[in-house]
Amino acid sequence: MLEVRNLHVHFGVIHALKGISLTVNDGEIVTLIGANGAGKTTTLRTISGLKKPTSGEIILDGVDITNASAQERVRIGISHVPEGRRVFSNMTVLENLELGAYLRKDKEEIAKDLKKVFDLFPVLADRRKQLAGTLSGGEQQMLAIGRALMSRPKILLLDEPSMGLAPLLVQEIFNIIKDVNSNGTTVLLVEQNARMALQIAHRAYVIETGRIVLSGTGAELMESEEIKKAYLGG
Amino acid sequence: MEQLLQQIVNGISLGSIYALIALGYTMVYGIIKLINFAHCDVYMIGAYVGYVCMAKLGLGFFPSLLASMLVCTLLGVVIEKIAYKPLRNATRITALITAIGVSLFLEYTTMFFASADVRTYPPMTGFMAKTFKMGDVVISAQQILIALITVILMVLLQLIVKKTRIGKAMRAVSLDKDAAELMGIDVDSTISFTFALGSALAGAAGILVGVYYNSINPLMGVLPGLKAFVAAVFGGIGIIPGAMLGGYVIGIIEVFVAGLGYSMYRDAVVFAILILILIVRPAGLLGKNTGEKV
Ligand SMILES: Nc1ncnc2c1ncn2[C@@H]1O[C@H](COP(=O)(O)OP(=O)(O)OP(=O)(O)O)[C@@H](O)[C@H]1O
Numbered sequence: 114m115l116e117v118r119n120l121h122v123h124f125g126v127i128h129a130l131k132g133i134s135l136t137v138n139d140g141e142i143v144t145l146i147g148a149n150g151a152g153k154t155t156t157l158r159t160i161s162g163l164k165k166p167t168s169g170e171i172i173l174d175g176v177d178i179t180n181a182s183a184q185e186r187v188r189i190g191i192s193h194v195p196e197g198r199r200v201f202s203n204m205t206v207l208e209n210l211e212l213g214a215y216l217r218k219d220k221e222e223i224a225k226d227l228k229k230v231f232d233l234f235p236v237l238a239d240r241r242k243q244l245a246g247t248l249s250g251g252e253q254q255m256l257a258i259g260r261a262l263m264s265r266p267k268i269l270l271l272d273e274p275s276m277g278l279a280p281l282l283v284q285e286i287f288n289i290i291k292d293v294n295s296n297g298t299t300v301l302l303v304e305q306n307a308r309m310a311l312q313i314a315h316r317a318y319v320i321e322t323g324r325i326v327l328s329g330t331g332a333e334l335m336e337s338e339e340i341k342k343a344y345l346g347g
Numbered sequence: 348m349e350q351l352l353q354q355i356v357n358g359i360s361l362g363s364i365y366a367l368i369a370l371g372y373t374m375v376y377g378i379i380k381l382i383n384f385a386h387c388d389v390y391m392i393g394a395y396v397g398y399v400c401m402a403k404l405g406l407g408f409f410p411s412l413l414a415s416m417l418v419c420t421l422l423g424v425v426i427e428k429i430a431y432k433p434l435r436n437a438t439r440i441t442a443l444i445t446a447i448g449v450s451l452f453l454e455y456t457t458m459f460f461a462s463a464d465v466r467t468y469p470p471m472t473g474f475m476a477k478t479f480k481m482g483d484v485v486i487s488a489q490q491i492l493i494a495l496i497t498v499i500l501m502v503l504l505q506l507i508v509k510k511t512r513i514g515k516a517m518r519a520v521s522l523d524k525d526a527a528e529l530m531g532i533d534v535d536s537t538i539s540f541t542f543a544l545g546s547a548l549a550g551a552a553g554i555l556v557g558v559y560y561n562s563i564n565p566l567m568g569v570l571p572g573l574k575a576f577v578a579a580v581f582g583g584i585g586i587i588p589g590a591m592l593g594g595y596v597i598g599i600i601e602v603f604v605a606g607l608g609y610s611m612y613r614d615a616v617v618f619a620i621l622i623l624i625l626i627v628r629p630a631g632l633l634g635k636n637t638g639e640k641v
């Protein structure tokens with residue numbers, strides 16, 4: 114499905130990604146874990162087209178999209194839930210969700226997807242007329258995920274969906290990610306909460322200062338001594 | 348009492364003009380955080396286009412209004428493409444200086460082609476020349492026209508911004524450019540559209556002023572532009588209803604100050620208001636005081 118080959122990204126003189134390669138297969142949940150500043154967000158932003166790479170390739174279903182606009186990438190099925198949720202605070206929940214379907218014209222199917230999102234997140238249905246900025250952190254995260262689903266993506270990029278949430282909510286969000294995945298959406302999940310991420314992921318990559326240093330199945334990495342030491346607190 | 352009503356009537360006319368101009372400032376500020384100093388000159392160009400249409404081509408008011416709005420729309424889009432778009436990632440001061448440059452360019456280009464002389468709009472005829480008396484309050488057909496057209500344009504604007512796809516895109520881009528891009532919104536064309544809308548309103552204001560005050564000149568935009576900017580700040584810059592409200596408030600205050608016999612101070616009072624707002628409520632009347640300060 115998604116293949117990233119030897120991606121290099123610079124911010125001025127800062128060399129943020131130093132040759133990232135990773136693959137996400139159809140139907141998988143793949144997680145990318147790593148410490149602060151390792152380059153996780155930059156990787157996702159480059160895949161969704163917000164940041165231009167210096168070199169390297171991004172391929173979706175066999176098509177090279179390295180030079181495609183962010184808009185084009187949404188159209189062909191990439192949807193990105195950005196770090197910090199970034200809901201449109203001054204717009205209603207419903208307007209946020211409608212914007213998720215901005216490029217779609219199939220009104221009836223959009224209505225169906227809206228219903229699906231409301232089924233997935235009943236709290237959003239209750240608050241559809243409320244301004245997104247007045248939602249709690251957890252609700253905003255749900256809205257951000259719901260909004261991203263409204264484009265009917267093939268692959269969902271999630272950037273630290275558990276950030277700043279209470280443990281119970283984190284569990285709920287992770288359950289939802291599993292749900293979304295079992296309904297057929299491929300997921301690339303960036304997390305600092307390595308334990309949770311590895312539990313639900315089919316495969317995982319570990320990123321350190323712009324490089325992939327380790328990869329394997331979720332279970333393999335859970336058992337790895339290095340990972341235990343560095344990311345799972347011993 | 349009649350005096351008071353008369354002042355309000357006159358204030359609404361002037362305020363309508365300020366409100367129409369203020370909307371352009373506020374929308375552009377909302378979306379790219381730029382105080383578009385050239386906006387007041389788009390309004391001036393609108394007045395000149397109206398003049399050419401009515402005085403030289405002998406067109407009626409409504410076709411001339413459309414022409415003014417259309418030319419200004421194009422002008423606004425072109426200004427954005429040529430002058431501001433290349434500076435999207437530059438510092439704000441760079442963009443601000445560029446805006447002043449564009450403003451001067453428009454003013455002196457107009458002077459070059461149309462001379463610095465004052466031009467006068469042809470006298471109105473028929474219905475447009477009528478005045479109506481209600482007791483001692485005099486309302487001219489032109490004042491009615493200004494108020495009506497302004498309200499219609501504002502309603503249209505609100506419909507566009509609230510209900511249409513592009514309007515939602517505008518609001519989304521104003522709130523968060525990256526997130527908007529992730530929705531598949533074309534940020535560049537949305538910004539372009541915002542300039543188009545603001546400039547169309549400025550064009551309408553230009554021809555309405557021409558009809559109302561008769562005389563126009565290449566520097567006519569400067570002072571009303573500043574006052575409209577004050578109006579936008581007063582209402583809360585970036586907030587559309589704020590600009591509408593601010594326009595009327597500033598217009599009415601100005602007329603009152605003049606009506607009380609302090610005509611000399613009418614401009615000073617407006618700027619005193621600006622200073623006062625910036626001290627007391629920098630986010631403006633309708634703004635949340637947590638927002639970015641101007
Ligand atoms: N806009 C930017 N300008 C300059 N440097 C940046 C920018 N964005 C990221 N960087 C740098 O790139 C590197 C990777 O940052 P990135 O945000 O991708 O890390 P991350 O893994 O997502 O971290 P976190 O877990 O804190 O979110 C960091 O060194 C960061 O300082």
Ligand SMILES: [Mg+2]
Nearest residue numbers: 153154155196
């Ligand atoms: Mg990050």
